[in-house]
Amino acid sequence: MTIPLPTLRQLRFLVTLADEGNFSRAAEICHVTQPTLSAAIKELEATLGVTLVERGARGATLTPAGEAALDRARSTLAEAEDLVQAARAAGEPLCGPFRLGVIPTIAPFLLPKLLPLLSNAHPKLKLYLREDLTDRLLEGLRSRNLDAALIALPYEAAGIEAISVGSDEFLFAAAPDHPLAQKATISASDLSNEKLLMLEDGHCLRDHALAVCTAAASRSDFAATSLHTLAQMVKSGLGATLLPRLAVEGGVTDGLGLVVKPFTPAIVGREIGIAWRRGSAREAEAKLIAKTLDGLV
Template sequence: MTLTELRYIVTLAQERHFGRAAERCHVSQPTLSVGVKKLEDELSVLIFERSKSAVRLTPVGEGIVAQAQKVLEQAQGVRELAQAGKNQLAAPLKVGAIYTIGPYLFPHLIPQLHRVAPQMPLYIEENFTHVLRDKLRNGELDAVIIALPFNEPDVLTKVLYDEPFQVLLPAGHPWTAQASIDASQLNDKSLLLLGEGHCFRDQVLEACPTLRKGGENHAKHTTVESSSLETIRHMVASGLGISILPLSAVNSHHYAPGIFEVRPLTAPAPFRSVAIAWRTSFPRPKAIELLADSIRLCSVLKPAVSA
């Protein structure tokens, strides 16, 4: 039994004429007749009554043709699914991002991506790097946007842009008189940091080496640890202390002018490299490529040389 034979009997049932049915199936009349007879022999039933003047369905033939029609419709559905699969930009994409990237990237990325791939909506998750790593590995996410380093077997990474760090100061802070802040100055002032588990916290500590000289020294210079950059921004605005933010987060706020000030760190300023990671086996490389291009396009940051 083949789909071709099922198509023959369905068309013949509709036309009630071998010649017209053969014409619709784009085969000769003998070919169609042989195909119908072959199916009847295989099933050991007569599907059609034949006479010189008419072709009629038998009672059992009516049920067989009805079922054959369903099979042909399902087969067409399979073809349509396969065709849709050829368009790598015609299905949702599951994207994760770390907490210090997602809130500042997605408001710009989503409109840009919608313009170039309107049939590819994003399922979005924000989480810690280690959680995103696990979800990428087990297929719960298709791609993740993280800060390097990020090493995982059978996972590819592509650097998207380099993002410098900047110092956030309360308005009226003495350091606002400076054009830039040297990292060594942060050693003797209270620095508001993200809590444990955030890779940005580790990158800030890496940028200020003396803050990492033992637990007691670190505790002395860090009065508050927060779960989000936005909470840190609020505490800086209230005058509790100062902090370091990635450039993309600096101007993403609703405060009126004059609440806080931003200063760059003295050159060579520390920065992080933001990258996209995906499994080598992921079957939609065009979707990853378009996502990466859209991130670069909507980012106001300097693209990384290695991208």
């Protein structure tokens, strides 16, 4: 005996209704009329033999059975999307939509070089970009809201795989009148008594800088939200900082008159990598993007 199965359309309606909590808004998002969406939900309830939605004057609320069905519906829709993407990638990789996340300390300096290369090599690619902190990008990978993410390594995260595309060196940056700006060479040990400016908590670059000089950085009394702000604060004489070479070459210190110099020996601050959800159908395409990045970092 064949068991009646819900359709993907019905499951999508259920997920949208759960997200919006309102039949009218859910119908608008799904590009159907409200009666059409309502009828589809009733058909789904009849197929499953349970009430999924409590309908009220203030909107729609899922029943316990509806909440249980919602989790499976999201998973089923995600698997169906993976099937479509895997089939497309097998026929022509990086064709159609691809959702790429990038951390803020990489995005403005690497994307201007990467995007033209991707566009030329894969003209049918429709790239959707999201700039955010690492934790939220990784959650986006796990929830299948992102296909891949450019992040800084090392970064341990369950269910996530990544490969390195290059190393990013730390450079010392200070105003011209800073004592260390006068030195011919500078080493990590020179920072032991310095007040270093850092990015605010949540930026992985802060963690990488702290790993280089924990004692000095812990005394910083200013936390910037971006590398551009950080460079401006250094210009104002609030202290020195460590900047990734990628950002310096991308122009973050241009026109500020700062003294920027490498360490001796060089300090590799981080690895730039591309990450994806383990088992994702977009893994091969993420690795293609990694190849495109070869030589850019």
